[in-house]
Amino acid sequence: MREPLLPLPPALDQLLVIRRWLELTLARVDEKITVVRAAEEERARRRPLPEPPDWWMEYGIGAIRRPERVHTGVCRMTSRGRAATRESVLEVLRTMPSVIACPLCRPDSELGLLES
Known part of the structure; x- marks a missing residue:
């Protein structure tokens, strides 16, 4: 098994705090992804389609x-x-x-x- 980059504390309460922090951080990242995707989709909808050739x-x-x-x-x-x-x-x-x-x-x- 590969050793983690940062040593984790041995106490359960500290590990649970770290886990909760990671969950909250991931939730923030997921929210930001949703906002950015919505903005990109809106920009794509507003972009005019190219004129078809004759x-x-x-x-x-x-x-x-x-x-x-x-x-x-x-x-x-x-x-x-x-x-x-x-x-x-x-x-x-x-x-x-x-x-x-x-x-x-x-x-x-x-x-x-x-x-x-």
């Missing part, structure tokens, strides 16, 4: 990651992909027939591709 490009899985689907920026049907520009989304939809527009958020309609 357009989102979803890519396939694998070594050759080609665009598979395009979305409006607010569509959350996928988390696999990255923000895209209007021009890049238009180009991909016009030049790559295998890429589809998300049937839920309808970026092709937003881009005016269905009107012609």
